Amino acid sequence: MNDQLKKFIDNNRDDFDDLEPSPEIFFRVKEELKEKNPEQKHTVSKIVFSQKWLVAASVIILLFTGYLVFKGDENIKIISEPQTVSNKKPETNVERNNQSETADQTIDQLAVSKKTVEKYKAKAFVNNEKKLDDMSAIYEQLTDSSSSSKRLAAILKIQQTGKISYDIIDKLAKTLDADNNNNVRLAALSLMGTYSEDSYISSKLINAIHTQKDPIVQLGLIELLRKADNPKLDDRLYALANDPNTFTAVKDQAYIVLLNQNKL
Amino acid sequence: MKKRIVILFALIISSLMVNAQKEYRMNKSTGHLKLNLNGIVVEGYDGKEIIFSSKNTPAEEVDQRAKGLVAIAGSGFTDNTGIGINVKENGQDIIVNNIYSNNSDRLTIKVPKGMKVSFNNNSMQYYDDVTIKNINGEIEVSTRYNKIRLENNLGPMNINSINGSVDAIFTSEIKGPISIISIYDYVDVKLLTTTKGDIELATNYGKLYAAKEFAIAVEKTEAEKTINKPIATTTTTTTTITGSTGGTANNNKSLGNQTNNNLSQTLTFGYSYNDGEKIKGKLNGGGINMIFKSINNNVYLRHQ
Numbered sequence: 249m250n251d252q253l254k255k256f257i258d259n260n261r262d263d264f265d266d267l268e269p270s271p272e273i274f275f276r277v278k279e280e281l282k283e284k285n286p287e288q289k290h291t292v293s294k295i296v297f298s299q300k301w302l303v304a305a306s307v308i309i310l311l312f313t314g315y316l317v318f319k320g321d322e323n324i325k326i327i328s329e330p331q332t333v334s335n336k337k338p339e340t341n342v343e344r345n346n347q348s349e350t351a352d353q354t355i356d357q358l359a360v361s362k363k364t365v366e367k368y369k370a371k372a373f374v375n376n377e378k379k380l381d382d383m384s385a386i387y388e389q390l391t392d393s394s395s396s397s398k399r400l401a402a403i404l405k406i407q408q409t410g411k412i413s414y415d416i417i418d419k420l421a422k423t424l425d426a427d428n429n430n431n432v433r434l435a436a437l438s439l440m441g442t443y444s445e446d447s448y449i450s451s452k453l454i455n456a457i458h459t460q461k462d463p464i465v466q467l468g469l470i471e472l473l474r475k476a477d478n479p480k481l482d483d484r485l486y487a488l489a490n491d492p493n494t495f496t497a498v499k500d501q502a503y504i505v506l507l508n509q510n511k512l
Numbered sequence: 513m514k515k516r517i518v519i520l521f522a523l524i525i526s527s528l529m530v531n532a533q534k535e536y537r538m539n540k541s542t543g544h545l546k547l548n549l550n551g552i553v554v555e556g557y558d559g560k561e562i563i564f565s566s567k568n569t570p571a572e573e574v575d576q577r578a579k580g581l582v583a584i585a586g587s588g589f590t591d592n593t594g595i596g597i598n599v600k601e602n603g604q605d606i607i608v609n610n611i612y613s614n615n616s617d618r619l620t621i622k623v624p625k626g627m628k629v630s631f632n633n634n635s636m637q638y639y640d641d642v643t644i645k646n647i648n649g650e651i652e653v654s655t656r657y658n659k660i661r662l663e664n665n666l667g668p669m670n671i672n673s674i675n676g677s678v679d680a681i682f683t684s685e686i687k688g689p690i691s692i693i694s695i696y697d698y699v700d701v702k703l704l705t706t707t708k709g710d711i712e713l714a715t716n717y718g719k720l721y722a723a724k725e726f727a728i729a730v731e732k733t734e735a736e737k738t739i740n741k742p743i744a745t746t747t748t749t750t751t752t753i754t755g756s757t758g759g760t761a762n763n764n765k766s767l768g769n770q771t772n773n774n775l776s777q778t779l780t781f782g783y784s785y786n787d788g789e790k791i792k793g794k795l796n797g798g799g800i801n802m803i804f805k806s807i808n809n810n811v812y813l814r815h816q
Binding site: 317395396400401404408429432434460463464467471497 | 667674689691801
């Protein structure tokens, strides 16, 4: 019986297939297919598109970050000190300095380190001739032997004008060496110290530490120069530490600086 | 009994006479008084003479053997005042020296107010307190171990001491520049709150303290070799200050006028580099220059 039924179904398979979906359904399906396909195409092209832009965006971000980092601290405003120092290029220093290596140093420093306003001040020196007239009155006061307060007032005046030149530095170094009042010398030292990044001034300071015998000034100099990490300074610190005549506090300070630099 | 009382009385009176002050007067009201002594009390007054007075006069035992001889000392000075000091006049300068370096006499000098006074003592062994009051002229003090006390002076003054503390009280408008520096000990200054000045407070290893009544308008200078930049904001009446600090300092930003910068730094082997605390600013708009520094200790700024 089953075989006969089977045979019958096999033979007349086509007659069973009498139902067909309406053509609308076919069109609907076709449209759905169309929608899917372009989407796929879009997503493929989008990936390619965004990769390039991602790379470009990251490069821009890196550049901007680098700019921000190296821009420096130009936002700090100075209330009182007028900027009478012109921001000349470091090449003017080459003319003034006889030693070419120091000029290289200054140029290297500028290229590498952060450009703070203070560094510009230290590097750019005002034209000497113009300012000489204003300064002669102050110089006279600086060497007034009758009153140490007048000498101190002269140094404070120089500090307030914000002017600086090699001439002024020479005068301050002389005061540091020869003045007989400690307060005046310390004021001269602190004023020179604000510009100690300049090589001329730091060489003056290192000379001073070799010649100074007064403990207060020696202490001030060691404080100032300890960050310089100059081999000449280390020699002098050794000498001070080993000299039995050195004031105890100065000896201690010399030891501490050498210890910090792991040079003992 | 009566006799004994009379004798007792006589002895008491004679002992009082022995303890009476010995004086040396000098007729000079202007010039520069240079003191190279172990300690001193200087008082300005409205007179025209310099009066040196000594409280502890040593019992004068006349040495019979020394009759006809003059006492000489290694210092090279001879006693020309009768109170153990040598006073020499050199033009406008009056130079006062000890005959014997171990002189422990407490001298009091009354000085005409307008004179200029300087004091110097670098002795490591013999040093006594220095007190200077009521002087309107210029004052210079340079000591090694002596403690210095200044009261009611006008200025200008240059004071420095290596191991001695400095206490200064200003009760009136002062004249600048005033520079007070101590290396190892504190600097304590009392100022009128109305003082107009350009003030600089600095310390390397100590702290700076100021009264709340002071409104210091801090100058924003370039970051002087510091790791943290100076942070200061000013309003019209009050300021918040934090000095520029370096190294491993903790920066306490406090609203109000109190400066309270803490250095979290321990003085052990190889401490980190520390630039210390430095505050530079204007009081009441600026005016006279005042520098108060202590290298290893604190600076106290009190108000009057």
